[in-house]
Amino acid sequence: MQALVIGGTGPTGPFIVNGLLARGWRVEILHTGHHEVDEIPPEVAHIHVSPHDPVALAAAIGDRRWDLCIATYGRLRTIAEIFAGRVGRFISVGGGPAYLGYMNPFLHTPEGLPAPLAEDAPLVTDPAQDEKGWRIVCTEEAVFRHHPEATHFRYPYVYGPYQPAPREWMVVRRVLDGRRRIILPDGGLTLDAYGYAENLAHAVLLAVTQPERACGEIFNAADSHALSLREVVFHAARALDWEFEIIDLPAALALPARPLLGRPTTSHRLYDLTKIRSRLGYRDVVAPAEAVARTARWLAGHPPPPMSGIPVETVLQDPFDYAAEDRLIERWQQALATLAIPDWSTPPGYGMAYSGPGGRARSQATFEE
Structure with missing residues (x-):
């Protein structure tokens, strides 16, 4: 059985390639050749061509055929068309921006995505709503037009080694620079669907081994346990034997945290993973807390290089x-110091159903069984 992986040297690529090899597949990868990684073993053949150039791509593959193509990189619409009739199975990777509001949360009232997002949630239907999301939806339609039995994955943001624009670098660099304080919006309580590279590769490999359950389907793929922004910072810092003082600012004031949050609201962005769990049996192979720790340790030893000559800090903004x-922290603390809390005739409570710290006192001094 011969498989072609388009990509192969990004975050999920080595896990997919080596997972296929372990399952008995003969594997080739198709990529530009600009980035090679040690994790790809020597028995894997390379086709060096840009998967963004349709003419060069068609010429490079000629009349060859494969039993399986996994397209993780490149111009997916063009790839789907070129490989029509050339592969036994086609598995492709797209992204969450297909969902209405993923990139433009103000399309919902109040702003923010419904949580969690299932595969049948509303998609972008007009470029005026979100041009990137609309293009992604059009690409999904093209995939199934050319490959009706395809399997398509909607990835979230991918983290792990070889991520060219790693959000964790914004935490790791502050550790390396000796910073002890980090600003987070609204306490860093925002929950996000993210996917560790090994976990997402595992999802793809589950589809490879279960064609009867995966063909013709779209799946959300992400870590099944979503970490809050505060937890991401905590686990990344702890992996480097560091501890931050979290400076909790209202989102409107927490400007330094914009790059880490990655969008203009602190509303949640969560995937519903019921379908991939029930149909393919997906479970995280690496717990997200450990995945963040591994990523932080890797970044500490491998600071991200520039992207196309642009410093990664510029890309992350x-x-x-x-x-x-x-200066912002100082002004916030000064404002808090001068804020006079009013007296209450009856102090607000948490509700009589709440019995945790600061809540309703027990009705009896002792408990009798």
Whole structure:
């Protein structure tokens, strides 16, 4: 059985390639050749061509055929068309921006995505809503037009080694720079669907081994346990034997945290994984807390290189302006120090159903069985 992986050297690629090899497949990868990684073993053949160039791609593959093609990189609409009739099975990877509101949360009232998002949630239907999301939806339609029995995955943001724009770098660099304070919006309680590279590769490999359950289907894929932004910071820092003082600011004021949050609201962005769990038996192979720790340790030893000559800090849009951060923290603390809390005739409570710390006192001094 011969498989072609388009990509192969990004975050999920080595896990997919080596997973296929372990399952008895003969594997080739198709990529530009600009980035090679040690995790790809020497028995894997390489086709070096840009998967964004349709003419060069068609010429490079000629009249060859494969039993399986996994397309994780490149211009997917063009790839789907070129490989029509050339592969036994076609598995493709797209993204969450297909969902209405994923990139433009203000399309919902109040703003923010419904949580969690199932595969049948509303999609972008007009470029005026979100041009990127609309293009992704059109690409999904093209995949199934050319490959009716395809399997398509909607990835969230992918983290792990070889992620070219890693959000964890914004935490790791602050550790390496000796920063002890980090600003988070609304306490860093925002929950996000993210996917560790090994976990997402595992999802794809489950589809490879269960064609009867995967063909013709679209699946959400993500870590099944969503970490809050605060938890991501905590686990990344702890992996490097570091501890931050979390500076909790209202989102409107927490400007230094914009790059880490990655969008203009602190509303949640969560996937419903019921379908992939029930149909394919998906479970995380690496717990997200450990996955974040592994990523942080890897980044500490492998600072991300520039992307096309552009510093990764510019791509992430984090200026790492610690002097400005400190001025903001100082002004916030001064404002809190001068804020007079009013007296209440009856202090607000948490509701009589709440019995945790600061809640309703027990009705009896002792408990009798």
